[in-house]
Amino acid sequence: GQCTLVCPVGALIEAPHWHEVLHTLDGRRRASVVQVAPATRIAISEEFGLRPGTVSTGRMINALRQLGFDHVFDTNFAADLTIMEEGTELLARLRAGAGLPLFTSCCPGWVNWVEINRPDLLPHLSTTKSPQQMHGAIAKRSVFARALGPDFAAGRAEPYVVSVMPCTAKKDEALRPGLSGDVDHVLTTRELARMIRSRGIAFGALSEEGRFDSPLGESTGAAQIFGASGGVMEAMVRTAAHLAGVEESLPLEWEALRGVRNGIKTATLPGIGMVAVCNGIAAAQRLLEGEGWREDFVAIEVMACVGGCLGGGGEPKSMDPQILQKRAAAIYAVDAKAPRRRSYENRDVQALYASELGAPNSPAAHHLLHTHYAGRGSRRALLMRFLDCVDRRDG
Numbered sequence: 001g002q003c004t005l006v007c008p009v010g011a012l013i014e015a016p017h018w019h020e021v022l023h024t025l026d027g028r029r030r031a032s033v034v035q036v037a038p039a040t041r042i043a044i045s046e047e048f049g050l051r052p053g054t055v056s057t058g059r060m061i062n063a064l065r066q067l068g069f070d071h072v073f074d075t076n077f078a079a080d081l082t083i084m085e086e087g088t089e090l091l092a093r094l095r096a097g098a099g100l101p102l103f104t105s106c107c108p109g110w111v112n113w114v115e116i117n118r119p120d121l122l123p124h125l126s127t128t129k130s131p132q133q134m135h136g137a138i139a140k141r142s143v144f145a146r147a148l149g150p151d152f153a154a155g156r157a158e159p160y161v162v163s164v165m166p167c168t169a170k171k172d173e174a175l176r177p178g179l180s181g182d183v184d185h186v187l188t189t190r191e192l193a194r195m196i197r198s199r200g201i202a203f204g205a206l207s208e209e210g211r212f213d214s215p216l217g218e219s220t221g222a223a224q225i226f227g228a229s230g231g232v233m234e235a236m237v238r239t240a241a242h243l244a245g246v247e248e249s250l251p252l253e254w255e256a257l258r259g260v261r262n263g264i265k266t267a268t269l270p271g272i273g274m275v276a277v278c279n280g281i282a283a284a285q286r287l288l289e290g291e292g293w294r295e296d297f298v299a300i301e302v303m304a305c306v307g308g309c310l311g312g313g314g315e316p317k318s319m320d321p322q323i324l325q326k327r328a329a330a331i332y333a334v335d336a337k338a339p340r341r342r343s344y345e346n347r348d349v350q351a352l353y354a355s356e357l358g359a360p361n362s363p364a365a366h367h368l369l370h371t372h373y374a375g376r377g378s379r380r381a382l383l384m385r386f387l388d389c390v391d392r393r394d395g
């Protein structure tokens with residue numbers, strides 16, 4: 001059988017870390033940072049009885065401030081950075097004619113599956129870190145970290161970094177060799193809801209006017225669509241087209257890559273090649289059955305959950321058969337209204353390259369923003385780690 005660190009039906013409940021997080025925040029011994037994934041700001045609404053598909057970005061930010069986080073940042077900032085690195089990596093591989101097709105690696109459920117079931121694909125995985133891990137690295141170890149407080153700037157204490165994700169597998173990702181230490185605790189959307197309830201915060205009554213802090217808070221529409229199946233690829237296409245100099249001849253929106261129904265979605269990019277999106281791990285298994293994928297595609301997105309992260313195992317459970325469509329519609333609506341919709345237009349990302357990283361894929365960028373993958377042992381070892389990340393007591 002196949003094994004991933006993901007439970008699409010949500011029958012397994014994440015190992016709870018929210019008590020520990022509240023305890024650390026209450027202690028206030030060091031600057032605290034929280035980053036929130038794109039899927040969470042939509043689905044959190046459902047936990048508080050708001051209509052499915054309601055965007056609660058501002059309410060969520062205000063709740064996080066009331067919980068005691070000093071800095072409330074957007075994982076989407078790092079999603080734009082991921083796209084800069086991954087888009088550049090794709091073009092470099094195209095030029096070299098090696099390591100193609102490039103598989104996305106921002107979904108730890110998929111990365112775990114590859115390591116266990118198809119280690120021969122490891123060289124195809126993008127070395128670009130996921131947005132969660134990039135954000136942690138930037139918050140702890142970049143020049144931007146100086147903005148987080150005088151203690152940290154003076155090297156006396158590193159910030160306490162928490163991420164809120166739609167995903168139980170992200171808890172395991174934060175512990176990977178080569179990545180551990182940059183994110184201290186990972187909470188799911190459901191855990192955040194429990195924290196908010198435990199403090200008696202009336203979520204629905206909060207203002208929707210809240211804003212993320214800068215400089216790790218700006219993001220474009222391209223980053224927001226990371227939360228939906230096909231979104232990572234569409235975001236990469238928008239920036240790769242710019243980097244390849246073919247942007248003028250290509251559309252901004254890629255309907256063929258969107259939607260939660262189709263398992264495998266494809267699109268042809270003149271001047272770049274054909275790309276594919278696998279909506280769920282079963283779709284990836286189907287794509288990999290033949291050998292055609294090796295020749296047909298230059299890049300392939302795989303998200304382990306059907307619908308992408310908006311269908312993640314850390315999201316609220318729902319009996320609504322249209323729930324994935326409603327959450328996806330909300331995500332694309334945020335993108336459509338965004339003043340900037342391509343990752344390279346993110347001004348905070350531009351500033352980070354100007355001040356510290358130089359250019360995408362530079363040695364400095366590689367040091368901070370890339371990793372490598374190697375088999376992490378047997379199915380048994382994976383299962384043991386999985387059991388560390390879930391808690392079946394209240395399942």
Ligand code: SF4
Pocket residue numbers: 005006106107108109110166167168169170303304305308309310311312313314
């Ligand atoms: Fe986690 Fe998203 Fe991957 Fe599901 S698709 S395992 S929620 S990263």
